[in-house]
Amino acid sequence: MGTATDANAMLRILFSRLGTPYVGPPTAFSFNVPTRKASGVMSTEKAGGRVEKAVVQNVVYLGGMCARCEGMGSVSDFDLTALYDDSKSLANGALTVPGYSMDGWYGRLFEGMGLPMDKPIATFTKKQLETMLYAEPTKIKVEGINLTFEGIIPKIQKSMLSKDVEAMQPHVRRFVESAITFQACPECEGTRLSPEARSSRIQGKNIADLCEMQISDLAEWVREFDEPSVAPLLKGLRHLLDSFAEIGLGYLSLDRPAGTLSGGEAQRTKMIRHLGSSLTDVTYVFDEPTIGLHPHDIERMNQLLLQLRDKGNTVLVVEHKPETIAIADHVVDLGPGAGTAGGNVCFEGSVEGLRGATPSPAATSMTGPRSGNQPASRPASFRCVAPPRTTCRTWTSTFRSACSAW
C-alpha cells in the first residue's frame, strides 16, 4: 500500500531529515535497497570532460533492506521429511518434490554429481546429503551435454517460492504448503528493515511503527506533528493519508501487501495514486468502485472521481449505485440482461434525461420503483464522467473485459 502510493517515499524522506540518530539518505530506509560496500577507484565526471579519480576503501552505501530475509519480511523453513522418503533410493523415487522424476534429466544430473542412485537416502554420507540438498549451481557434463546441477532446496527457492502461492498449479501448491513453513523473519520481526533503519526514530516511533499503524491513526500522528523545516512534505503526506480515509480505506495500514487488497480496495488505492500523478488526458476505467462502501463514503469517492475528471482526464465507471450515477456527465444505460445477453443500449444522455426516460432498470434505480414487476437482473449501467470535449461511445463486452483486467 505504502509503496503503491507515494506514502512510503514521503516517510523515508521524513526519517532521513528528522530521524534520530541520523542514519542516512532516504534509501537507508528502503527495504528494496541492500547495504553495499565498495573499495577501489571511484571516478567522478567534472566539467569539460575532466574525470577525477579517487581511491576509496570500504565505503558503505547504507540501504534499508534486512539482510537476513532480503527485504521479504519472512523466512522459509523446509520440512525435510516432506522432500524425500529416506528409506528409499533416488532410483526408487525417494524424492517427493513435484517435477523431480529420476527417469528424466534430473536422474542423469544426480548421477552425474556422483550421488549413489541405488542406496537409500538414509545411508548417504553427510557430504552426499549436503550435495543433494544444498549444492550451489555446479556445471557438469552429462552424456556430452553441459548442464548445471543445483541442490534441491535452492532450486525450490528459485522456482517455487518466487511465485505467488495463488498462481501455482494445485499439486505444486499442495507440496509448498506441506513442505515449507513461512515465519516472520526473526531478525527484523517482519518489518523487512535493517537494524539501522529501525534505530532511527521520530517522537519515539521508527518508520516500521508508522507503517503498521492504521492509516487514520497515522494521519492523526502526522497532523499533530509540527516541523516548519519539512512543512511542504508534511502537507503532502497529510493530504495523501486523508484521501485514504476519505474513500473509506482509513482502516488499512501502509505495510499491507497490495496483493491482499480486495478488488474494491485496490481500485480505490489506484484512484489515490493517480490523483497524485501529473498525467492528464488519461482514460480511467473503474468497475463498481463503490462495492462494499458505506453510503457516506460513496459521496467522498464521488468527489475523488470528479477531481480525477477535473484534472483533464476521462473517467469511465461501470456502476449500479444511483448515488454515483447521479454525478455523471453522460450516462450509457445497458440492459436489462447484461453480460452475454446484454449490449442493448436502453438510454444514452444526461442524468436528467435518464430520470425522465422510459423505465429501464437504471432509470428505475434513479427514480424509485414504478411498478412491482421489474426484471430480476441487476441493471448494468455504464456511466461516464467525461470532460465535455470527449465523446462517449457504446461499450460492449470488450469494455467489460477491459474492466476486469484492471
Ligand SMILES: [Zn+2]
Ligand atoms: Zn528480515
